[in-house]
Amino acid sequence: MRYRRLDLNLLVALDVLLEESSVSRAAERLNLGQSATSAALGRLREHFQDPLLVPVGRGLQPSALARQLAPRVRELLLMTDALVETTAEFDPARCERRFTLMASDYVAATLMPAVSRALRRLAPGASLVVRELSRSRDGDQVAEALEYRRSDLAIVPQRRINPAYPHAALLDDALCCIVCAAHWPVGQALTEVRFREGEHVLREFADGQTLSLEAQHLRDIGIERRVVATVQNFALMADFVVGTPRIATLLRRQAEALAQRYPLHVLPAPVEFPPAAQALQWHPQQAGDPMLAWFRQLLLEQATQL
Structure with missing residues (x-):
């Protein structure tokens, strides 16, 4: 035209x-x-x-x-x-939209399978695309996702919220540790001394500079770990812990999911970490889109069920 x-x-x-x-x-x-x-x-x-x-x-x-x-x-x-x-009346059962969002591998593993199942049940004609949260040049993951990547939604850690975009609290979680069951007797606590002296598996972002929540906190309080393996995906941490006395620190929901598939123990972290919350953000120009409003509500409902 x-x-x-x-x-x-x-x-x-x-x-x-x-x-x-x-x-x-x-x-x-x-x-x-x-x-x-x-x-x-x-x-x-x-x-x-x-x-x-x-x-x-x-x-x-x-x-x-x-x-x-x-x-x-x-x-x-x-x-x-x-x-x-925009439609006069939105009917999920007749929706054929392709919903696109960007999130961390933690969110993708813990929340999005349930969302996908709910979407299949409520809006069988819709589809879901989950992309990895990109590293942006200026560190603004939200603008990267919503402006540059044209995603419908972005799910980011609470500390990375961009105040220029609407947001809603989505998930709360806490950091804990996983260890190999064969190398860690049942009931044995992880002390701060063993944490400081042990071998650690670390999740590091692709840019090699952005720090995860626990890495930033440990740096702030002056605790240095002996890192023997670094991976770019939370799900890989279990593979590098099993069969060794190593320790990995990650969010509890993912730790418990990994413990169902691997011979692992999930232990309380011996260091007090700040809360690990996730937030949902969207573009203000799409705030009135009835399909996205419905999908945002679906995400919030599925998160509460976790």
Whole structure:
């Protein structure tokens, strides 16, 4: 569709091109060939009478006009999404929407299977996409998920909430430790001395810099651990603990789930950690979307049942 000589479909391409500052990466996200994406950029340049993306070093950067256009184009597309999805009356049984959210592997393992089962029962025509919470350049996981990745929702630790987006408390949990049952007699407590002197398996984020809750707290109170193995997924921690005297610290719900599948003991942490809460966030432009409002309520209900 054209509006004042501009093919409105090009606005989607413009949004992605300005986010990526790369024709090849934009083509991948748009599921287009690189030549077709280059052609779209050419038509946009012709319409706006501006290069939009200019060479800087070995890459491209948005022009001054492009930086002005980017937030306006994004807002327009979000409003369009909300308009298209709006119905007079929402019936979950007739819903065919694809709900997309980003969450940690902890949330994906503990909450999302139950949500998927509830979605199948209540809205059998809907589908669910759970993506790993991405590391953003500036540390803002919420904006990364909702703006850049175009997810419907983001579930993040309470301490990482972005106040610019609406949020709701979702899950509370507490940190504990897992040890191999064969190397840890039943009833033996994990003391702070053994915790300090023991071998530890650590969950580390992909960027190698962002600290998990327990790592940040231990650093703050001056406790150093002897880390002998580092993994990027909570579920892998059990594999690196079983058959060894090692210790891993993780959230209780996931620890108990792992203990059902592995020969592990779940022990209270000998160090007092801060609460580990998770929050649900969404884009303010989608606050009135009846389907997303229903899905948010479904998430909250399933979380309370845990």
